[in-house]
Amino acid sequence: KTAVATGAELVGYSGFSTSNYLEQPANSAITSLTSFAFTGWFKTTMTGNGYIFSIGGGNAHARGISIAANSGVLYTWDPTNTQDLFTRVVNDGSWHQVTFITTPTTRVVYIDGVLDSTIAVSAYTTPADSQYRVGVFRESTGTINNIFDGQHALQRFSATIPTAEQIAKIYNDEKHLFQ
Numbered sequence: 001k002t003a004v005a006t007g008a009e010l011v012g013y014s015g016f017s018t019s020n021y022l023e024q025p026a027n028s029a030i031t032s033l034t035s036f037a038f039t040g041w042f043k044t045t046m047t048g049n050g051y052i053f054s055i056g057g058g059n060a061h062a063r064g065i066s067i068a069a070n071s072g073v074l075y076t077w078d079p080t081n082t083q084d085l086f087t088r089v090v091n092d093g094s095w096h097q098v099t100f101i102t103t104p105t106t107r108v109v110y111i112d113g114v115l116d117s118t119i120a121v122s123a124y125t126t127p128a129d130s131q132y133r134v135g136v137f138r139e140s141t142g143t144i145n146n147i148f149d150g151q152h153a154l155q156r157f158s159a160t161i162p163t164a165e166q167i168a169k170i171y172n173d174e175k176h177l178f179q
Contacts, residue, residue, distance in 0.1 A: 001013050001014075002014065002151065004041075004043075004095065004151070004153055004177065004178050005178055005179055008177065008178070008179070010153060010154070010177045010178070011153065012041070012043065012151030012152060012153040013151060013152050013153070014150060014151040014152070016134075016135030016136060016147050016148050016149070017147055018136070018144040018145070018147065019144075020135075021133055021134060021135040021136040021144070021147075022133065022134035022135065023131050023132065023133045023134075024131060024132040024133075025131055026057055026128070026129045026130055026131050029159070030055060030130050030131070030132055033159055034103070034104050034123075035101075035102060035103040035104065035159070035161060036101075036102055036157065036158065036159055036161075037099060037100070037101045037102075037157075037158050037159075037160065037161050037162055038052075038053055038065065038098075038099070038100045038101075038155070038156070038157050038158075039097065039098070039099045039100075039154075039155070039156050039158075039162070039167070039170060040052065040053075040097070040098060040152060040153070040154055040155035040156065041095055041096065041097050041098075041152070041153040041154050041155075041174070041178065042090075042095070042096060042098065042148075042150055042151065042152050042153075043093065043094060043095045043096070043150050043151045044067060044090075044091050044093070044148070044149060044150025044151070045091055045092070045093045045150070046067055046069075046091055046148070046149040046150055047069060047091075048069045048146075048149070049066055049067065049068060049069045049146045050066060050067050050135075050146055050147055050148035050149050050150070051064050051065070051066040051133075051135065051136055051137040051146045051147075051148055052064070052065050052066060052067070052074075052098065052134070052135075052148055052152070053065060053132065053133065053134050053135075053155070053157070054066075054132075054133050054136065054137045054138060055130050055131070055132050055133070056130050056131070056133075056137075056138050056140075057129040057130040057131045057138065063076070063077060063078030063102075064076070064077070064133075064137065065098070065100045065109070066137070066146060066148075067090065067091050067148070067150075068085060071085065071089070072089040072090060072091035072092070073085055073086050073087060073088060073089055073090065074086040074088075074090060074098065074100075074109055074111070074116075076100070076102075076107050076109075076119075078121075080121075080122050080123070081107075081121040081122055084107055084119045084121065086109045086111075086116050086117040086119075087116055087117055088111050088116050090111060095153075095178045096111055096112055097110075097111070097112055097113065097170070097171045097174065097175070098110070098111055099162065099167045099170075101161055101162075103161070104123040105120060105121060105122075105123070106118055106119065106120060106121060107119045107121055110164070110167045110171075112171055112175075113167055113168040113170070113171030113172060114168070115164065132157060134148075134152060134155065135147065135148040135152065136148070153178075154174060154177075
């Protein structure tokens with residue numbers, strides 16, 4: 001862990017690898033979700049694909065949100081809908097807040113408190129043995145890859161979907177912590 005800025009009390013976490021990542025074991029709070037929201041801050045200049053977080057387990061591929069190697073924008077992937085790219089470049093070495101909302105019919109991304117994209121999707125069911133992982137993606141074979149090369153801070157995952165106003169307020173309240 002490292003301070004997010006010189007003199008800051010808030011720390012960011014980094015150093016993710018195939019054997020060093022955060023994981024919450026499978027439980028009904030994860031596996032019963034049809035809609036959820038992830039909010040967190042990250043900073044990176046990575047040039048490869050790297051997952052901010054993913055949910056998956058067993059013989060099923062994970063789903064989650066990642067940085068796209070070729071464009072530096074966020075993307076989401078799941079086995080039903082495959083890959084959906086969002087629009088704003090975020091691998092610029094600055095701290096960004098992302099709120100990722102998934103429902104049975106949409107994927108929505110807010111970056112720095114502002115709506116980036118809404119994408120229509122087909123329903124996707126979370127596998128019964130899914131784990132929540134930070135900083136990596138788990139293949140259906142069990143292989144851990146797509147390591148996030150950067151820092152994370154202030155992450156939260158919820159079954160409660162925030163409004164656009166709440167997302168903007170969270171961003172505006174927290175951005176001062178990164179100075």
